[in-house]
Amino acid sequence: MMRGSKVAGARGAWRLTLVGGLALTMLAPEAWAQQPGRRRRGGGAEAAPIEITAEQTAQLTRIANDRKLNFDDLMAAAKTFMPSGRHDEYVLFASGGQSGQIFAIGVPSMRLLRSIAVFTPESWQGYGFGGDTDPVRERLRINGRDVQWGDTHHPALSETKGDYDGQFLFIGDKANARLGVIDLRDWETKQIVKNPLTLSSHGAAFVTPNTDYIIEGGQYPTTLGSSYAPISEYKEKYRGMVTMWKFDRMKGRIDESQSFALELPPYWQDLADAGKLASDGWFFVNSFNTEMATGGIEDGNPPFEAGASKRDMDYLHIVNWKKAEAAFKAGKAEMINGFPVLRLSTLASEGIMYFAPEPKSPHGVDVTPNGQYMVVAGKLDPHVTVYSMEKIKKAIADKAFSGTDDFGIPVLNFDAVMEAQVELGLGPLHTQFDDKGYAYTSLFLDSAVARWSLGGEYDALNDDRPWKLVQKTPVQYNIGHLCAAEGDTVSPDGRYLISMSKWSVDRFLPTGPLLPQNFQLLDIVEPGTTMPVIYDSPIGVGEPHYCQMIKADKLQTWTVYPEVGWDPHTQAISPNAPKSGQEGVTRNGSQVLVNMTAVRSHFVPEHVVVNEGDTVTWRITVVETAQDATHGFCIGGYNINLSMEPSEYLEFTFVADQPGTFPFYCTEFCSALHLEMAGYLYVKPKDAGAQAPAEGSEAVASGSK
Amino acid sequence: MSRFVRAIVGPRVPPAEFARRPVRYALPTLIFMAARVLLIVSIFFPYWHMELDAPQYPNGLFLTAYCNLLTGDVREIDGLNHYIGMRPLGEAAQFERAAAIYMIIAMFLLIEGAAFIHSKWAVLLAIPAITFPAGFYIDLFYWMRKFGMNLDPEAPLSSSVKPFVPTVIGEGGIGQFKTYAEWGTGYWLAVWAAGLIVVGFLFHMRAYRPLFKKMKAGALGA
Structure with missing residues (x-):
């Protein structure tokens, strides 16, 4: 009896082992085999803390004197130099201006990593050189004509909750009113959309905090659809516009069928910015030429530059895009040239748009990281004017209007919405932010970057009194945009700042009458010190406008395409x-x-x-x-x-x-x-x-x- | 049970005897069981690695051989090998890789069998598992030598790279590449399994030899 049961037990064990073994074998998938091997050799040299010896100090001093470098120069070199094989901390995506490209530049080394062809055929990338029916060439065609360039202005990285997510990059073409979509997995342009309403768009691209929409603001009004109309019918027929391009993140493409535009008065709309956090659901567009000057210097009229600068105030356009979206979805848009447009009367009746007076002919409007303040840079006024979202909302609720403009859009009382004015210097254009309660504004005429303190909840972040100019650093020369590390997001890093200086004049060896632009790197880490320029980087391709700086580790770049084919x-x-x-x-x-x-x-x-x-x-x-x-x-x-x-x-x-x-x-x-x-x-x-x-x-x- | 079968299978342990010396009789079986587990587990670990370093591959290229699979940068290495006329690595040891899992299962079952056989014949069943690591090495050497020595004379670099025997274990080199090859965890598990089986047999002998002698004496006496 005992023996029998033992045999049966043994047989059971046999079976168990057999089945178990087979099961184990089935579990040996190839996935197991993808374990990385062991590395024997590292890539670059390892960094270890150093202590400079007296002899090394002497060497360094000798080289510095031979090359006529002072101590600040040595410090600048130490802050920017990247040893071979070491990667930069940030990537700057810069507009390539009339080159129709985007440049990717490493920060702090300022080394050009590569260009990305968007609106211009580029032969190294094979962009537009793929035979007679190249889809890129098709993409670059406007009304049957090969348009082989673009005037790239403002790059916009895709955002999630108001922070760069490193997935996509958009850029506007001012000359032809187009938007390019770049996939940051392979750094290639995937789509170009042409705005059917207009031919010039300056305020592009700006994204809403979750990249639901990409904002494209116009610049020079025409009739919507760009048909012929004489300048004498300017006020009746010419119109500005802003377009909300719906972005489908899953497809990585703009969905033109879900996009719509807002008809705007024939003012010259300028830069835009999307609200975030406190101002989520809103966006803001600056304007000039609310005079509706029509130029004509040849006929003895004031030229545009004078006519458009006559009034003391222009209008900050304050748009509730969530309401606009609802009106569009409710079918309140009219089709113009095959594209849905919310007319001015709808914007007024639905409470979609309001105006706030702003000192004449401003340039940039930039929203603070918390979304509470809109900073309008004066351009022809030495101030930045700061508007409060809280006050704007209250003024709208209280109907604190000083009237309407000629097109029926309510104009809010300036005093009801203005939070502060800060005198910075001549020609303020654009503003960026850091993590210590400071804003940085470019001063074109002064050729300087101004650091100034914000108020409200930012007041607690530093020792300076709120709304006050703190520091000015000269840059070389004629600064346009500037860009701080993630400085237009909800969480700026406060590390580096780029001055996109438009004139380089004497900064580099002469390159004929056409000179490169100068991207200057400023160290803004320490609030209590000057913001020294630590690098000059000549950009010899196009006239770049805006750029954005993203932490390099946010980019999920493919090093090789995932599969063959x-x-x-x-x-x-x-x-x-x-x-x-x-x-x-x-x-x-x-x-x-x-x-x-x-x-x-x-x-x-x-x-x-x-x-x-x-x-x-x-x-x-x-x-x-x-x-x-x-x-x-x-x-x-x-x-x-x-x-x-x-x-x-x-x-x-x-x-x-x-x-x-x-x-x-x-x-x-x-x-x-x-x-x-x-x-x-x-x-x-x-x-x-x-x-x-x-x-x-x-x-x-x-x-x- | 016939006398012949009994002579091969050896004596069974009487329950009273087992109860008296449980460790003595259980130990060989337990050691064999451990060897079997190691052998099965070895399937899931690499048997052999090679890293190839060259200036333009700062992260190196890797080959990893499992008992049934060659993986890693095979495509890239094949691509490079075509310059010197070496055949694609996938063509090497095809039978061995296809049969490996079955061979290991067979060894697994044979060791299981060895634990049940209480005579010297048990050794016979364990020989495949004991010699398996050595066999793996010889096979690997055979294929590497075969591939290295049979280069296509029409290949682009045939004039500068002559047939050679790649280094199976340790440091070698070919062209601008330095190669480092070493055994993987799976191989060491198989070696441990082989070692355990040998140790197991010492205890096997201690446990069953007296019983076997007794059985034989009893059989003769009958």
Whole structure:
């Protein structure tokens, strides 16, 4: 009996072990295998605390004297120098002005990391050089015309709860009223939307605190839809506008069907900013030329510059965008040129927009981190004028209006909404903030940055009395925008500040009559000291306007596309991406399809034969996964150049209308055998009569071995 | 049970005897069980690593071999290897990788069997597991040598890189690459398993040899 039960027990144990073992085996997925290996070698040199010896001090002193550096210069160098391999703490995304690009610059080293093509074709990035039907070229077309540049002004990083989230970047094109959308996973422009109402937009891009909308404010009024109207009908027909572009974060695209605009009086709307926290649900737009001057110096009229500066006050536009959104969703918008517009009468009757008087022709309006105050910079007035959201709300509730403007928009009593005026100096333009209760305003005419103290809850953060100028640092020269580290968010870092100086005059070696801009880095860490300029960085491309500075660790940048065959236009693997072993050339009538792979250091196929007049669709998969193993692909004479990043899938189409023999080659020095990474495209002339397909596939067969 | 089977399987432990010396009789079984667990667990850990360092790969390239899987920067290393004409790594040891899990399960079952056999024949069942680490090493060496020595003479760099035997363990080099190879946790688990089995047999002998002798004497006497 005992033995029997023991055997049965043993058999049970057997089974248990067998089943358990098999189960364990099934549990051995490949995911287990992705453990990183052990690193034997570090990248850069490790930082260890140092103590400078007397001998080293002597060396340092000798070099400083040889190079005519004083102690402040040495300190500036120590604050900005980045040893090889060390990464910057912040990334500055700067408008590239008329270059139509964005520049990414590391802070504090001020090293240019790269440019991002947005409104202008750029050949290194292969942006707009992908054949006759390049979607980028389509994107850059306005009314059938190739518009190959943009006047990029204000970059805006996407925000979550009023703080940069590092996901997307937007930028406005002032010259053509367009917005570009850049995905910060791969730093590529994904979308450009053209405003159908107008041709110029200065107040773009600014995002609402959760990036629900991207604000695009206009500048020079035209009729909405930009049709013809004589200047004599200025007041009747010309209109300003501000557009609320709905952003679909999941798709990473602006949803034009959910976007709408607000009709504004024909004042010249200027910069904008979205409210946050205390002012969430509102946005603010400055204006000038509320005189509605129409210029005409040639006819003996005052020129715009004088006519638009006559009145002492212009209007700060105060817009309740949540109410505007509700009115739009309630169907209260009219379609103009196919785009929904809330008319001025609706803005007035629905209580969507109010005006507050502001000292004449101001420039920037910037909302403090807590959303409580709007800082309007005087431009032609030496003050910044600070408005209180609390007071604005109260004035609206109390109907503290001094009347309406000519278009029926209520004008709030200046004294009812104004919190403070701070005299800073000449030509205040833009304001940024730190974490210690200070604001920083650029002074164009003074060529200086002013630090001044905020009031209200900020008063407790520092020892200075509220609403008071504290410090002025000269910059070189004619500062436009300025940018503090995360200085326009709900939580500024108070670290670095960039002065975007428009004139460099004598700062650098002469570069002919066209001089670079000067991005100057100021150290604003310590409140009690001067804010020294610690770096001058020449920007020799375009005239940048605004920039934003984000903590580098917020960016979730891909170093390589996630999978081989990745289509950056859809951010997914393309079903069309040729796979290794499936390369070749196929023909359907005069349509030729080339399926190609590229890997160090060859293309497959290396010979492609087509007939003159064929429409050639060329698909390339980059079969690479190593970081920085980028290839290029060009066909000389056909205006084709692609940047082929690791794992990317690319497609282009062109008409082979030029017979001949065309070498194609890799345009990035990819490997030791880079020069050998080449092939030939043969376009057989029509009169040669021979049929290409057979030879084409033959050549392919030999090429793919 | 026939006499032949009994001679192979060996004597059973009478319950009274087991109760008298539980540790003596349980110990070999427990040690074998530990060896079996180590062997199974080794499936989930790498058997072998290689790091390849070169100036343009500041983070290094890694190869990690599990008993049934080669992973890491295989694609990149294959891409580089094509310059010197080395065949893709995936072509190496295909049978071994496909069979590895089954072989380990088989060894697992054989050791289980060894615990039930109380004669010297038990050693036979444990030989695969005892020799497994050595076998793994020999197989790895075989394939690396085979791949290193059979380079495509038509490859782009065939004139500058001659056939070579890659370093299986320790520091080696090829071109601008320095290679560092070492055993992984899985391999050490398998080595421990092998060692435990050997130790287990010492206790196995201590426990069952007297019983076996007694059984044999009894059988002869009958």
